[in-house]
Amino acid sequence: MERLNIDKVAKLAHVSRSVVSRVLNNHPNVSDEARVRVMKVVKKYNYRPNAVARSLATQSTYQIGVLTSRIEDESLGNGYWTLLYLGIFEECIRRGYYVRLSFYSSSMSDELHEHLLNPHQLDGVICLNEEVTDLTVETLADKDIPIVLVGHNPKHPDISSVDVDNYDGAYTATKHLIDLGHKQIGGIFGDQNVEETEHRIRAYREALKDHGLDVRDDYISVGSYTQQDGYNTLNVWTEDHKQMTAVFCASDTIAMGGMLALHEKGVSVPGQFSVVGFDGLPISRYMIPPLTTIEQPTYGKGERAAQLLIDKIKNIDEKVIQENLKPKLVIRKSSGPAPA
Amino acid sequence: MERLNIDKVAKLAHVSRSVVSRVLNNHPNVSDEARVRVMKVVKKYNYRPNAVARSLATQSTYQIGVLTSRIEDESLGNGYWTLLYLGIFEECIRRGYYVRLSFYSSSMSDELHEHLLNPHQLDGVICLNEEVTDLTVETLADKDIPIVLVGHNPKHPDISSVDVDNYDGAYTATKHLIDLGHKQIGGIFGDQNVEETEHRIRAYREALKDHGLDVRDDYISVGSYTQQDGYNTLNVWTEDHKQMTAVFCASDTIAMGGMLALHEKGVSVPGQFSVVGFDGLPISRYMIPPLTTIEQPTYGKGERAAQLLIDKIKNIDEKVIQENLKPKLVIRKSSGPAPA
């Protein structure tokens, strides 16, 4: 089966290459007769236009890049990224775009990083986290390639972004514990210096304050979104803060590590200690005990980011949109009434 | 900053476009003098050749496709895919290839599926699972695009593939339980009709037989690689098979679900019942109790698959290679001596 090109199709259909092109791109001004002849040939030989050549001619590749940073295995392994990417991917495919997923690591040369973001090949870029945003914005400066962020970034007020409502989620989680009668509630948070973390911490504090509870700085830990971090933190706290009866974890992974520490110390969950997570990862349902958590629309975040990006690429929407998706409290078995 | 092209660079460096092209592609037959002049301009204006145009001219895109099937959220969420993809990605980047990750779902039209595999844009394809292999091979027939599989497929003996040594892993896992004194050992397996599953089941049976233990068909379950499956199976078995004291799970996710069922029934692990998983997912370390498992080189599988593919693309290696990577038993807390 020899490879066809537009000229051969044109010849077989007894028309010029322009007619073929018009048919394939659904342009008007093509007689029905010609259209039928062309489509017949296309079908018969299963002809598919060469996307590379098309890209060269149109200066657009219908390909978008997704960039995230390559963090430790443990964080990669939690399933969050897969779901987020899936949302992006499926929205893109629906609208005719391909997706290229790249991991950036700080050990990577600038050269390589620019290579990943080669603007000749990308119609737009989605940045999945803070670490990668600045680099990308800088690399793509003056190249007018649309960018959309997952997670708002106050440093870039001119870029559209999607996020879960972090304040709402953290407030709800904390309030859930307060409602259960807990008075000494810790908070374990992830990435430092990120708006997301700020909002979650603020919500945690304000929930406590709004309900007349003390806010203690030594009940707050900011580390990383890993099981290891939750594990270490609760290992220490179970020794140092005997009064504490509950903890809000800013990710399900933190909660998972925390519950292991509790288990090893013989502290029963939720009997003696309650744990609430954040993310609603698929695995959270199968933790021991199943985790009460703030479920965020991870897939939906990806989907919406892709929508915003493609709209921008197609100039459907010019304005900057920074959107918050609502999270939802899912009560399972890791949270219960404060011990008497 | 206006966009440069090769002609403008040529003009600025006072050479012809051919010289620029040669310099950029490290061809011989360029005077040092010319090379220096060109590189100066390239550096100064930060010129990067248009990869799309290059692809059109060379008929190769330096882009490879990775295809996997879109399975239930729960399976996606376990971190296996991310690690596998990361291995592929990093090897590709090292060797100058881009990677496009696509999820195939059976609800997808053939049209769309072919779109994803558009041979004009892909120098090669890696298939991450059985479901997707046949489709891909068929779609790419006669297009002579190299394919590499993760997971051997006896239906395609002419395609190179990488896998973990499933027999070895399952045998080791089962033997570990036997060595601990267990006599009634169940086996919960994943995908049906896959070589991987066959080998794991065979290893499980032979380990039992080799050590003089009975092999019972009702101690074997073949379902899917999900927590749900492990949960359901052990829920039933704890009722129906009171003698059983251990189970080998063909994935860490199955084990995770199984341990939850055990927990809910009040069966202590490893006191009354031992569990061994397979995969060595990052999360397995934080399960309650931390899971004894067969750690497979997930990242390494991806890396090796990419190596094989790129070698094939570059015609470095013509022959079919079907490789097995060695798994490793990691003993943690979910397995212990058989109860007396």
Added chain:
DNA sequence: TTGTAAGCGTTATCAC
């Protein structure tokens, strides 16, 4: 409605 021809930015062939 259709066809011609220029252009997209490279690489590769072949004289010089």
Added chain:
DNA sequence: GTGATAACGCTTACAA
């Protein structure tokens, strides 16, 4: 060692 020139396969004015 260098520089025209012809591909590569498509889109898109513009002319017919």
